Amino acid sequence: MKTKLNHTKLQLITLGCSKNLVDSEHLLKQLQVNNFSVAHNTNDPADVVIINTCGFIADAKEESIDTILQYIDAKKKGLIKAVYVMGCLSQRYKKELQEEMKEVDGYYGVNDIPKIVEDLGARYRKELIGERFQTTPKHYAYLKISEGCDRSCSFCAIPLIRGKHQSKTMEAIIHEARLLVDNGVKEIILIAQDLTYYGLDIYHERKLAELLELLAAIPGLQWIRLHYAYPTDFPVEILEVINKHDNICNYIDIPLQHFSAPILKAMRRWNSPQQIESLIQNIREKIPGVVIRTTFIVGFPNESIEDFEKLIEFVKKTKFDRLGVFTYSEEEDTRASRLEETVDEQTKTERMELLMSVQEQISNDINQLKVGKSLKTLIDREEGDFFVGRTEYDSPEVDNEVLIQKNDTDIRIGEFYDVKIISAGPFDLMGIIEAKN
Numbered sequence: 001m002k003t004k005l006n007h008t009k010l011q012l013i014t015l016g017c018s019k020n021l022v023d024s025e026h027l028l029k030q031l032q033v034n035n036f037s038v039a040h041n042t043n044d045p046a047d048v049v050i051i052n053t054c055g056f057i058a059d060a061k062e063e064s065i066d067t068i069l070q071y072i073d074a075k076k077k078g079l080i081k082a083v084y085v086m087g088c089l090s091q092r093y094k095k096e097l098q099e100e101m102k103e104v105d106g107y108y109g110v111n112d113i114p115k116i117v118e119d120l121g122a123r124y125r126k127e128l129i130g131e132r133f134q135t136t137p138k139h140y141a142y143l144k145i146s147e148g149c150d151r152s153c154s155f156c157a158i159p160l161i162r163g164k165h166q167s168k169t170m171e172a173i174i175h176e177a178r179l180l181v182d183n184g185v186k187e188i189i190l191i192a193q194d195l196t197y198y199g200l201d202i203y204h205e206r207k208l209a210e211l212l213e214l215l216a217a218i219p220g221l222q223w224i225r226l227h228y229a230y231p232t233d234f235p236v237e238i239l240e241v242i243n244k245h246d247n248i249c250n251y252i253d254i255p256l257q258h259f260s261a262p263i264l265k266a267m268r269r270w271n272s273p274q275q276i277e278s279l280i281q282n283i284r285e286k287i288p289g290v291v292i293r294t295t296f297i298v299g300f301p302n303e304s305i306e307d308f309e310k311l312i313e314f315v316k317k318t319k320f321d322r323l324g325v326f327t328y329s330e331e332e333d334t335r336a337s338r339l340e341e342t343v344d345e346q347t348k349t350e351r352m353e354l355l356m357s358v359q360e361q362i363s364n365d366i367n368q369l370k371v372g373k374s375l376k377t378l379i380d381r382e383e384g385d386f387f388v389g390r391t392e393y394d395s396p397e398v399d400n401e402v403l404i405q406k407n408d409t410d411i412r413i414g415e416f417y418d419v420k421i422i423s424a425g426p427f428d429l430m431g432i433i434e435a436k437n
Helices: 018-032 058-076 088-100 113-119 158-162 170-182 208-216 237-244 261-266 273-286 305-318 345-368
Strands: 009-014 037-040 048-053 082-087 140-144 187-191 223-226 248-253 291-298 322-327 374-383 386-390 401-405 416-424 428-436
Touching: 009 018, 018 037, 018 048, 018 082, 018 113, 018 140, 018 187, 048 058, 048 088, 058 082, 058 088, 082 088, 082 113, 088 158, 140 170, 170 187, 170 208, 208 223, 208 237, 208 248, 237 248, 237 273, 273 291, 273 305, 291 305, 291 345, 305 345, 322 345, 345 416, 374 401, 374 428, 401 416
Parallel strands: 009 037, 009 048, 048 082, 140 187, 187 223, 223 248, 248 291, 291 322, 401 428
Antiparallel strands: 374 386, 374 416, 386 401, 416 428
C-alpha cells in the first residue's frame, strides 16, 4: 500500500556486511532524488526509519531484531511515524516477523528496492542505476559485482537468502566505478559472495581478470582491492593482472574456513589441504609482497582436537598477514544444521582465542619488519590526537591502521602520503609523514 511520505526526514539503519551497505546507498539515492531528507546510521531525528537487516548468523539476527524493537518502541512513543524493515532477515523470515512484530509498516526482501521506493510514495528511477548516496568516506567505496552464490557450503545460508549467483554486466560495473571516481573515490573495494565465480553465468567463462583490466584503466582510480575470492577453481589468470597494474592492491581476501580434510569435506569446501597450500604458494610466487587475508571457522560439528591442531599448525606455517576467526553458528535449513553439535560453546571460544593469539604473534612479527620503511598511506579520518590511515595491504575496518601523531603538518583526509613507520604492534603501525605523493 503506497503512502505519500516524501518531503520528510528519513533515517536508514544498515546492519551487517558491506554488501548490505551498497544496497542501502542505492536506496538512499533513489529516495534523495524524490525529495526525501535522508540520513544514514545517525541519531538525527526522523519521520521514517528503514532498517536494512542482517540474517547471516545468530548474533547478527539478534542485533537486527533488537534494532527493530527499538524503533517499534520509538513509533509507539510518537518519536517516529513509520518503521520499515528490509534485507536478509526480512527476506528469510518475513512471515514470522509479520506475525511477531505487526507494528512494522512494511517488510521487504533483498531485491525489493523498487517496491520500497514506490510504497513510500516515490518514483523508482531506472536511469539512476549505478548512482548512490555514498555513506563511506568520500575517498573509498565498495562495489558489488554480483549477487547470490552457487556454492553449496554446508554451514552457509546465503544462497537461501540471496539466491543463485548473478553477475552484473561489465558495462554496468564500469559505469558505476566511473561514477564513483567522478565523485572523488580513489579506492574501490570489489565485493561479492564469490568474486572468482564472476562471469560464469552471463559470459559462460570466468571474467574477473578482464574486469580488473578494465577497472585498472579508469583514470583517477588509484586502488582496487579484492574481497571474498573463493579458493575452489581460483582463476589464476588474475594473479598476472594484479602484478601488472600498480593500482590493483597486492591484497587478496580468500576465506579458507579450515584446513583439516575431514572438516573441509563436512563443510562442502572442495579444496584438499594440499590444494590450499599449493594455491597460497602460487599466489605468493606470482605476486611478490602480496598480503593474503583469510577467515576460519572453529568448533564446526565433529571438529576434533586433532582437526583443530592441524589448523593451528597450518596457520603457524603459512603466516597469513591478516586472519579472522569465527565460532561455528548453526544456521537452520543448511546441511550442517542436520549434524549433531559436538563442540560446546566454551570450547569454541577457547579455540577461537587460541587461534587468534597465534595470529597476534604472527602479525606482530610481520609488522616489526615494517619499522623504518616508508609506505604509501591513504588517510581515512581523524581520531583523538591522531590521523588514521591505511596502506594498500589493509582494508577498512578489518585490518591494520597507520596512526600518525597530529602536528603542524598539513594532512588532509582522503589524500595519499609517504609515511615512515617508526614503531609497530600486532595490529597497528605508528608513522610520521615524509612527503605527499
